[in-house]
Amino acid sequence: MKLQVALDVVDLPAALRLAHQVAEHVDILELGTPLVKSVGIGAVSAIKAAHPDKLVFADLKTADAGELEAAMAFEAGADLVTVMGAADDDTVRGAVAAGRKYGKEVVADMITVVEDRVARIREVAKLGVAFVEIHAGLDEQARPGYTIDTLLEDGRQAGVPFSIAGGIKTDTIAAVRDAGATVAVAGGAIYNAPNPTTAAQQLKKHAA
Ligand SMILES: O=C(CO)[C@H](O)[C@H](O)COP(=O)(O)O
Known part of the structure; x- marks a missing residue:
């Protein structure tokens, strides 16, 4: 299972600093949606230039104009880009078409x-995405009683390649692996840690 760090900060120096602190222990560097909105698509190029050996993931969460937005991310150097699974099928197809054009995912x-x-996971998988990210966002995570259990159960049932995002921590990442995820995404557990390097290292260790 790969470990993906979500660089959920809102300025480029902070993103570069965090990426530098954790790169050794992660497989994928994700530019969080707020970072791209704040800095612009050029942030993707800056992270890729600093870490050409890492997969760079642009979390655009595209809701429309899939081909155009995915192409922007790929042109900037992204290896992977997100489209909303809730979007129109043609939006997903458009992003996939851009992926094929650029040889990216x-x-x-x-x-x-x-x-x-x-059911929707299985539908979008058929549209040609590399994998689905089964994801509880920060607002959903903030609700009382939240756990990642339903995400893991849906991953087990779906029968297609998936990642999990939703507040993964050192005490839950092994369950993510055991559910069969190909990627575990961790944001807050790393960027809110007193020492992000150690946090990333511990997540990688618990995922092994
Ligand atoms: O995309 C996101 C929020 O929409 C986050 O990047 C993702 O949820 C991972 O961060 P965390 O581990 O803090 O949940």
Whole structure:
């Protein structure tokens, strides 16, 4: 299972600093949606230039104009880009078409899809995405009683390649691996840690 760090900071120096602190222990460097909105698509190029040996993931969460937005990320140097799994099928198809053109990959982010999630995961998988990200966003995580258990159960049932995002920590990452995820995404557990390097190292260790 790969470890993906979500660089959920809002300025480029902070993103470069965090990437530098954790790169040794992670496989994928994700530019979080707020970072891209704050800095612009050029942030993708800056992270890729600093870490050409890492997969760079642009979390655009595209909701429309899939081909155009995915192409922007790939032109900037992204290896993977997200499109909303809740978007129109043609938006997902458009992003996938851009992926084929650039030889890069598209991930369907299932954030906000809660009802019939397994059925929608299977539908978007057929549209040609590399994998789906089964995801509880920060607002959902903040609700009382939140756990990642339903994400893991849907991953087990879906029967397609998936990643998990939703507040993964050192005490839950092994369950993510055991559910069969190809990628575990961790944001807050790393960027909120007193020592992000140690946090990334510990997550990688618990995922092994
Ligand atoms: O895309 C995101 C929020 O929409 C986050 O990057 C993702 O949820 C990972 O961060 P965390 O581990 O803090 O949940």
